[in-house]
Amino acid sequence: xxxxxxxxxxxxxxxxxxxxxxxxxxxxxxxxxxxxxxxxxxxxxxxxxxxxxxxxxxxxxxxxxxxxxxxxxxxxxxxxxxxxxxxxxxxxxxxxxxxxxxxxxxxxxxxxxxxxxxxxxxxxxxxxxxxxxxxxxxxxxxxxxxxxxxxxxxxxxxxxxxxxxxxxxxxxxxxxxxxxxxxxxxxxxxxxxxxxxxxxxxxxxxxxxxxxxxxxxxxxxxxxxxxxxxxxxxxxxxxxxxxxxxxxxxxxxxxxxxxxxxxxxxxxxxxxxxxxxxxxxxxxxxxxxxxxxxxxxxxxxxxxxxxxxxxxxxxxxxxxxxxxxxxxxxxxxxxxxxxxxxxxxxxxxxxxxxxxxxxxxxxxxxxxxxxxxxxxxxxxxxxxxxxxxxxxxxxxxxxxxxxxxxxxxxxxxxxxxxxxxxxxxxxxxxxxxxxxxxxxxxxxxxxxxxxxxxxxxxxxxxxxxxxxxxxxxxxxxxxxxxxxxxxxxxxxxxxxxxxxxxxxxxxxxxxxxxxxxxxxxxxxxxxxxxxxxxxxxxxxxxxxxxxxxxxxxxxxxxxxxxxxxxxxxxxxxxxxxxxxxxxxxxxxxxxxxxxxxxxxxxxxxxxxxxxxxxxxxxxxxxxxxxxxxxxxxxxxxxxxxxxxxxxxxxxxxxxxxxxxxxxxxxxxxxxxxxxxxxxxxxxxxxxxxxxxxxxxxxxxxxxxx
Numbered sequence: 259x260x261x262x263x264x265x266x267x268x269x270x271x272x273x274x275x276x277x278x279x280x281x282x283x284x285x286x287x288x289x290x291x292x293x294x295x296x297x298x299x300x301x302x303x304x305x306x307x308x309x310x311x312x313x314x315x316x317x318x319x320x321x322x323x324x325x326x327x328x329x330x331x332x333x334x335x336x337x338x339x340x341x342x343x344x345x346x347x348x349x350x351x352x353x354x355x356x357x358x359x360x361x362x363x364x365x366x367x368x369x370x371x372x373x374x375x376x377x378x379x380x381x382x383x384x385x386x387x388x389x390x391x392x393x394x395x396x397x398x399x400x401x402x403x404x405x406x407x408x409x410x411x412x413x414x415x416x417x418x419x420x421x422x423x424x425x426x427x428x429x430x431x432x433x434x435x436x437x438x439x440x441x442x443x444x445x446x447x448x449x450x451x452x453x454x455x456x457x458x459x460x461x462x463x464x465x466x467x468x469x470x471x472x473x474x475x476x477x478x479x480x481x482x483x484x485x486x487x488x489x490x491x492x493x494x495x496x497x498x499x500x501x502x503x504x505x506x507x508x509x510x511x512x513x514x515x516x517x518x519x520x521x522x523x524x525x526x527x528x529x530x531x532x533x534x535x536x537x538x539x540x541x542x543x544x545x546x547x548x549x550x551x552x553x554x555x556x557x558x559x560x561x562x563x564x565x566x567x568x569x570x571x572x573x574x575x576x577x578x579x580x581x582x583x584x585x586x587x588x589x590x591x592x593x594x595x596x597x598x599x600x601x602x603x604x605x606x607x608x609x610x611x612x613x614x615x616x617x618x619x620x621x622x623x624x625x626x627x628x629x630x631x632x633x634x635x636x637x638x639x640x641x642x643x644x645x646x647x648x649x650x651x652x653x654x655x656x657x658x659x660x661x662x663x664x665x666x667x668x669x670x671x672x673x674x675x676x677x678x679x680x681x682x683x684x685x686x687x688x689x690x691x692x693x694x695x696x697x698x699x700x701x702x703x704x705x706x707x708x709x710x711x712x713x714x715x716x717x718x719x720x721x722x723x724x725x726x727x728x729x730x731x732x733x734x735x736x737x738x739x740x741x742x743x744x745x746x747x748x749x750x751x752x753x754x755x756x757x758x759x760x761x762x763x764x765x766x767x768x769x770x771x772x773x774x775x776x777x778x779x780x781x782x783x784x785x786x787x788x789x790x791x792x793x794x795x796x797x798x799x800x801x802x803x804x805x806x807x808x809x810x811x812x813x814x815x816x817x818x819x820x821x822x823x824x825x826x827x828x829x830x831x832x833x834x835x836x837x838x839x840x841x842x843x844x845x846x847x848x849x850x851x852x853x854x855x856x857x858x859x860x861x862x863x864x865x866x867x868x869x870x871x872x873x874x875x876x877x878x879x880x881x882x883x884x885x886x887x888x889x890x891x892x893x894x895x896x897x898x899x900x901x902x903x904x905x906x907x908x909x910x911x912x913x914x915x916x917x918x919x920x921x922x923x924x925x926x927x928x929x930x931x932x933x934x935x936x937x938x939x940x941x942x943x944x945x946x947x948x949x950x951x952x953x954x955x956x957x958x959x960x961x962x963x
Contacts, residue, residue, distance in 0.1 A: 261309070261816050262816040262817070262818045263305065263358040263359060265323075265357075265358065265360070265361060266359075266361070267363040268360055269291055270285075270286055270287050270288045271288070273285045275381075275382055278339065279339050280336040280339065281336075281337040282314050282316075282317060282336060283317035283336025284335055284336045285300055285336055285338065286298050286300060286360075290364075291363065291364055292364060293364050293366040296333075297331060297332040298361075298362065299332040299335070299359050299361055300335060300336050300359065300360040301334060301337045302357055302359065302360070303338060305358035316337070317334055323359075324814070338360060381418075389420055396416035396417065397416070399416055400414065400415045400416040403416075431914075432833055432837045432917060435592065435913055436844075438913070443847055443848055445542075445581070446581075446852065446855075448542040449579075449581050449582045449855065450582060450854060452544075452578055453855055453858060457858065484540070484541075486544075487544030491536050491540035492536060492540070495533075495536035502528075506522065506523065576859065576895050578855070578859075579852075579859050580899040581899075582899075583856065583895075583896055584900075584902040584903035585848065586848040586936065587904060587906075587907060587932055588907045589841065589845040590849065590936065591911060591929060591932045592841050592845070592907070592911065593838065593845035594928040595914055595921060595923060596834070596837050596838035596841050598921045598925070598928060599920065600835055600838045602920040602921060603831050603920075606761070606920065607761075607765060608660065608760055608761040608764065609700065609758060609761055610659070610699045610760055611699045613823075613824055614791060614792045614824075615823035616790050616797055616800060616801070617787050617788065617820070618787065618788050618818055618821065619658075619785060619788070620636075620639065620786060620787075620817065620818075621784065621818075622784040629781070632781065633777060636691070636786050639654070639808065640693075640788070642807040642811070646790075647803070648792055648793050648795030648800055649792055649800060649803075650791045651693065651790070651791045652791070653696075653697040653789050654694070655689070655691070655786065655789060656777070657787065658789055658823075659823075660762075660763070660826035660829075660830055661787065662763065664686055664763075666686050667684065667685070667687055667745060668682035668683065668743070669682070669683060669741050669742060669743045670682060671730050671739060671742075672739075673739060673740070684771075685772060685773050686762070686771065686773070687743070687775065688772065689776070689783070691777060691786075692707070692710065692712060692778075694774070695721070695774075698760075698789065701758040702756075702758075704727075704755065704756040705753070705755035706755045707721065707755055708776045712778070713778045713779060714779055714780075717751075718751035718752070718775075719751060719753075719776060719779070720752070720754070720774065720775055721753070721757055722757075722772070722774075723757055723758070723771065723772045724756060724757070724769070725770060725771055725772070726770075726773065729771055736753050737755065738753065739752070764827075764830030765827075765831060765919070766919060790804070797820065797822055800820070801820035804817060834917070837917060849936070849939060853943045854943075856896065856939070856940055860891075860892040860947045860948070861946075864948070864951040881952035884948070884951055884952045885948040886948075888952075889941070892943070892948070893937075893944055896936070896940035903936075907932075908924060908929075911924065
């Protein structure tokens with residue numbers, strides 16, 4: 259059964275440079291990477307397992323690749339260990355992006371005449387050489403290329419980046435923010451536990467006084483409290499490590515597009531970090547009760563039941579509450595900004611309706627179709643797809659939105675002077691079926707869309723998007739203008755229409771100039787993405803129909819996966835959603851802990867002051883005045899925490915600069931909303947113990963004392 263797979267060409271020295279090894283068999287060498295070196299192929303480990311069931315006897319077998327009509331035989335010489343298959347982006351015209359087979363490029367002298375830029379260079383820096391120094395050498399190399407190939411390389415540069423930066427640089431800000439949120443929650447939890455231990459220590463004044471009277475020094479008492487906190491931290495850490503494996507599985511399912519995520523696991527480094535975190539938390543929330551015991555006051559400790567809290571203890575507990583609330587506010591502001599950004603992304607969308615829209619790429623490859631036959635093939639395929647049950651309309655484009663496909667080239671408007679080499683403006687280009695904009699739901703702004711008469715017998719017509727029209731002809735009407743595009747021979751076309759912008763690579767990307775060409779007039783590629791707008795029928799039903807139609811047209815052409823545009827849109831905002839959900843969950847946990855902390859401190863303080871409250875009520879204080887006193891003292895701490903938290907949030911939201919969308923990192927609405935939420939939680943947490951304090955019976959209190 260024919261199958262469309264992703265392939266990558268890599269020179270033989272690539273394997274040597276990265277230290278790659280074969281899982282079975284061998285990797286190709288320099289001799290096989292020369293013109294005429296023979297048809298050999300190396301399989302990826304994943305493809306070997308999926309297609310061949312991990313059969314070790316696959317080495318030596320032959321597979322047919324559709325690089326030419328009738329296929330080309332290649333001998334399987336080995337399987338690459340997947341540890342060396344790095345997730346670097348590979349430019350490929352019509353490629354599917356995965357690395358399922360590896361081929362030697364076998365470049366000959368004719369390769370220097372090629373005009374495409376689809377290769378990446380991977381190099382290892384010499385000892386002592388920095389990336390900055392390598393970039394200086396790359397600039398000199400780019401200058402030499404421009405001198406050698408002025409028609410193709412003038413104005414193009416070379417940039418060197420670290421492989422690690424290239425792989426994870428795009429997700430580092432999100433991971434840093436999530437890690438920071440984890441640390442904040444850890445600090446809040448430590449402050450909460452410390453508060454509970456301080457409360458417990460205050461209730462153990464008599465116990466500590468007895469131990470001190472029996473000869474225990476302060477150091478011994480501190481060691482006892484630190485041992486108790488260490489036991490709590492160890493038990494909590496053990497439970498956390500036990501839950502990590504389950505959490506990792508859930509995290510991988512939620513974020514399959516994070517680079518190198520499959521390599522994440524419970525290794526020695528992770529366990530060492532967990533051990534350090536356990537020790538850190540033990541010390542962090544164990545210090546507070548240890549400090550709170552101060553100098554054991556033997557006489558007062560033995561002579562009371564611990565009903566009078568020291569001022570130092572109350573200040574310590576209040577300070578811990580301020581820390582909790584302030585950190586919670588920072589987290590809540592960050593979560594609010596990311597949630598608003600996610601909502602903005604959903605509101606902006608991509609410029610067309612993604613619901614009930616399916617796409618799949620069809621590549622003729624080595625099927626032996628000439629240019630005219632390719633055009634007729636795709637015309638018939640669109641007609642067949644549109645006639646399927648459950649399909650409302652069908653069309654085709656060389657690179658469907660949200661798939662990452664794109665082709666950019668230079669051009670110039672004929673009513674402007676011809677630009678110098680290296681100064682030619684660029685635009686993205688798409689070859690489309692005439693109904694493309696109608697099926698996609700992209701509005702027409704001026705002029706007309708492609709029509710049935712726009713075929714190979716009529717002058718070239720082009721449709722431009724709004725951004726292109728405004729940038730090329732600011733303040734002028736684009737319809738009727740002409741452009742020239744150097745593609746093989748220079749093409750001259752008239753702008754017949756202007757359409758609305760779409761965000762081709764997702765809502766985060768800004769629109770850029772784009773030209774649409776009718777594929778019957780000119781199409782340089784042997785692939786197109788079929789796009790169908792469906793009725794309320796399962797996508798699997800439509801996909802089965804498309805496969806049946808394609809098989810009937812040419813059984814040797816495989817159909818790649820059929821993707822839903824709604825799913826592709828969800829993938830485009832997956833990282834934004836992950837960041838918003840993760841930070842939102844941490845913020846909710848922080849709010850819960852902060853609320854519990856406020857309630858615990860105020861409730862404990864009012865319980866310790868029951869005699870004072872009873873005396874106040876005996877002297878004529880009413881329930882409202884008692885409630886107001888408790889709420890006022892509790893909210894004073896919350897107010898201080900909100901001020902400190904707002905200042906901290908304003909200083910730290912700069913970390914979100916590249917993650918927010920259509921909202922300022924100092925958005926007053928988000929800050930104000932966060933303050934209102936925290937103030938409400940603080941008021942509720944203080945009102946409950948205040949209500950209990952107002953119900954104290956002064957007679958019972960005085961009698962009990």
